[in-house]
Amino acid sequence: MTTAADIMHPGAQWIPRWETLDRAAQVMRDLDVGALPISDENERLCGILTDRDIVVGCVAMGHDPASVTAGDMAKGTPRWINADADVSEVLHEMEEHRIRRLPVIDNKRLVGMISEADLARHLTDEEVAEFAQRIYAAS
Template sequence: MTTVRQLMTSPVHCVRESDSVLEAARLMAAQGVGAVPVCGEDGRIKGMLTDRDIVVRVLAEGKDPRALHASEVVQGETVTIGPDADAEEAVRAMSEHAVRRLPVVDGGALAGIVAQADVARALSNPASGDLVEAISRER
């Protein structure tokens, strides 16, 4: 059985709720990623901020990314998974919630990120194809 711990990227850099959206975008650019976790001052994950969130909820609406906090842009429930869950459980969570990235939380603390690509590499081709299809469906 392949576990999430074996698939996840770690360590993960997060932005604080009080960091500006511009700071978050700069971190994404520096790390070469399309999403960053938003963490509270207590270090616990509060949400995920994506490059798409920045474009659609900030830039397209004419808002100033220097003036908005990261916490003002993240929306909805944050779906997480534990590091000892198996890859199939990650697939179910990603498919059910239509997310491409799952923050990995261990004892309440952010331990890593498992991405759609990480899971797809670990699964058989039919299973990974099903995952991509489920996540990519319009909702």
């Protein structure tokens, strides 16, 4: 059985909810990633911040990324998957919620992220095509 831990990109990092968006953008640049999980005071997942969130939800709205926090951008219920979950569960979670990045949690701690690129490296071409159809097709 292939698990989430088998296909994830290990070493994902949190951004604390009180951190500003300009700092989050710097972390994304340094890590060469497009999304960061947001943690609360107890290092629990409380959201995910994407580079698009920063641009569209902050900069394009005329807000200052040096004064808006990651927590200000956290909306909805964050989705995640256990490290020992089967890859079919990973696909189901991402497809059902139409998300492109999924934090991987083990013992209530962040251990990695699964992105579309990770799926492309570990799934067959047919599985990737089916995933893309479900994520990008109009609902």
